[in-house]
Amino acid sequence: xxxxxxxxxxxxxxxxxxxxxxxxxxxxxxxxxxxxxxxxxxxxxxxxxxxxxxxxxxxxxxxxxxxxxxxxxxxxxxxxxxxxxxxxxxxxxxxxxxxxxxxxxxxxxxxxxxxxxxxxxxxxxxxxxxxxxxxxxxxxxxxxxxxxxxxxxxxxxxxxxxxxxxxxxxxxxxxxxxxxxxxxxxxxxxxxxxxxxxxxxxxxxxxxxxxxxxxxxxxxxxxxxxxxxxxxxxxxxxxxxxxxxxxxxxxxx
Ligand SMILES: NC(=O)c1ccc[n+]([C@@H]2O[C@H](COP(=O)([O-])OP(=O)(O)OC[C@H]3O[C@@H](n4cnc5c(N)ncnc54)[C@H](O)[C@@H]3O)[C@@H](O)[C@H]2O)c1
Numbered sequence: 513x514x515x516x517x518x519x520x521x522x523x524x525x526x527x528x529x530x531x532x533x534x535x536x537x538x539x540x541x542x543x544x545x546x547x548x549x550x551x552x553x554x555x556x557x558x559x560x561x562x563x564x565x566x567x568x569x570x571x572x573x574x575x576x577x578x579x580x581x582x583x584x585x586x587x588x589x590x591x592x593x594x595x596x597x598x599x600x601x602x603x604x605x606x607x608x609x610x611x612x613x614x615x616x617x618x619x620x621x622x623x624x625x626x627x628x629x630x631x632x633x634x635x636x637x638x639x640x641x642x643x644x645x646x647x648x649x650x651x652x653x654x655x656x657x658x659x660x661x662x663x664x665x666x667x668x669x670x671x672x673x674x675x676x677x678x679x680x681x682x683x684x685x686x687x688x689x690x691x692x693x694x695x696x697x698x699x700x701x702x703x704x705x706x707x708x709x710x711x712x713x714x715x716x717x718x719x720x721x722x723x724x725x726x727x728x729x730x731x732x733x734x735x736x737x738x739x740x741x742x743x744x745x746x747x748x749x750x751x752x753x754x755x756x757x758x759x760x761x762x763x764x765x
Contacts, residue, residue, distance in 0.1 A: 520582030524696030554601030574615030692753020720755030
């Protein structure tokens with residue numbers, strides 16, 4: 513039985529990941545702001561550190577895997593909050609638990625987004641990667657919500673790639689899943705929006721495979737990347753988006 517820790521397992525994609533890992537016979541510890549084994553607010557440094565401490569106490573022998581799924585969408589009006597949870601809530605948890613995952617030669621899967629390559633704010637992404645939380649938060653308040661969201665998702669993928677080799681040498685395989693449009697409580701709200709609802713429905717209709725993703729599609733990809741079948745996959749960003757990224761960026765790999 514493998515021991516996994518994950519963030520954002522209360523609803524949506526995270527709940528499906530939790531369900532799948534449990535069904536596979538694993539032990540799963542969920543960190544979330546609600547409905548979780550460890551209640552912690554990943555928007556604050558105190559909350560992140562409390563989550564790391566609680567996981568360390570619960571799994572002193574190490575972790576076989578860690579999934580960072582907690583995140584807020586561009587529908588959230590507070591840009592600082594999106595930045596705090598999506599970027600800093602991801603990298604601080606991973607850094608705080610790296611040695612625990614290394615102890616069992618485990619794997620880490622970050623949840624990015626297929627919106628990451630569409631980001632148009634290299635300055636914001638640069639600030640995130642510099643680790644200066646205050647400057648990144650201040651900057652986030654000056655740009656559009658979609659740029660904040662896609663910027664945080666680009667930065668987590670780039671952070672992962674810039675550390676993948678070092679982590680692998682330490683015994684930790686690290687990859688990211690980049691979901692495309694997946695129907696969850698997060699997207700439900702946008703679909704109902706009187707202003708953006710129609711555009712979202714048209715966007716959904718343009719998904720090449722002909723249907724939107726389900727949380728289970730993201731859970732299947734995450735479970736695969738955590739598994740020994742993926743033992744030679746390291747530093748990859750796996751687009752699970754029905755072909756949207758290929759459609760938008762056919763010439764780029
Ligand atoms: N649904 C999509 O189409 C889609 C597409 C690309 C990427 N994603 C990413 O997938 C992940 C899951 O999204 P979802 O659609 O399932 O959304 P969701 O809203 O259903 O789930 C987000 C989870 O994060 C938790 N969370 C939020 N703020 C938190 C905080 N401060 N501290 C701790 N936990 C917190 C929530 O409680 C919830 O369990 C997110 O990172 C999101 O950016 C989703």
